[in-house]
Amino acid sequence: MKKHESAVVSYSSEDSLDARMALFHKMNEYQATDDEKERSLGLFLRGSLLARILATAEIYQMIIDKPGAILDIGTWRGQTAVLCENFRAIYEPLHFNRRIVCFDTFEGYKGFSEKDKATDLHKDGTYGVGGDDYVTFLEDLLCLHEQNNAMGHNNGKHKVIKGDCCETIPQFFAENAHEFVALAFFDVNSFVPTLDAFEKVWARLIPGGVVAFWQLTRNTIPAEGKVYAEEIIGKYGHSVRRTQNYPGLCYLVKE
Known part of the structure; x- marks a missing residue:
């Protein structure tokens, strides 16, 4: 392996x-x-993983008074989505309208172009987890967490969507014309899909909403940094910050 x-x-x-x-x-x-x-x-639980959990909690707490869904784009195995379900139950157990939506091909990275830095570690197919079988597993896992949490009898506030996010995100918004976004996590790691998904999400992001990038300042996976430097600065009103406990997790707050 x-x-x-x-x-x-x-x-x-x-x-x-x-x-x-x-x-x-x-x-x-x-x-x-x-x-x-x-x-x-x-x-x-290793300290570095605990730091990721604390950083995710830090970002979640920024949207407690904000309406809208949480999107996990490039969810991989779904850990961030599971954490958000548990933070929802801890910080806002009566918020039954807080939906969590996962987007991934579940077949690994896709869409590398000349803008990207493909390597043996990061290339098309890296991070595949089993396609449809994993979709079912993650759906069941999210439901189990929800049922274990406070007010667990009210469940079904999650959706796992398989496919290319350039296609599935606009389809999701078309099918949910009422839905807007409070928080979106990005871990797509190729330039074109990251930019395309960002543009679609930003249009639905509420003022004060948050877009979080796991790889914004990493030089080994430069796609998010390139999208930010070339396409976001000066074009979208925002402030940018990093989390206290996990500096690699940076986020934009919409003005």
Whole structure:
């Protein structure tokens, strides 16, 4: 199995990467009942992953008083969407109109062009997770989280949409003419789809709404930075910031 990007493109030393794997093995070897395992996941949560979770929570808290959906564009395995469902239940358990929509091909990156920096790690097909089978898995997983949360009897506030986001996002808005956006996470990582999706989302983003980019300042995956530098600055009214705990997660706030 190919190594995940975080083990290849990393600020960690070899010793730290070895310790990461040792922690992973400890998790697999952990001797406890299922109930105890479920309540002990924090034993194996690395600091850098915890930082991502805290950063996602930081952004979520910015939209608590804002109406609109949350879009996770380039959702991959859906972790951000799951976190947002749990933050919804924590911060606004009675907000039944807060819908979470995931967009992905689930077949890996797609759409690299001369604007991009394709590599053996980042190219068409990278990060595929199994297509339709994973769509079903993620739909079930989101529903289970929702049912476990406060007011879990009121469920079905999620949608997982498979396909090219250049086509599926405008189709979603066409089928949901009433829907607007409070928060959108981007992790598409190729220039043309990122720009196209951004333009469609921005048109539906409320004032004070947030667009978050996971890779905006990373030089190993330059698409988001290029879109921002070439197509967003000076054209869209916004402020730009980075999260406190995970500097790689940057976000725009619409004026």
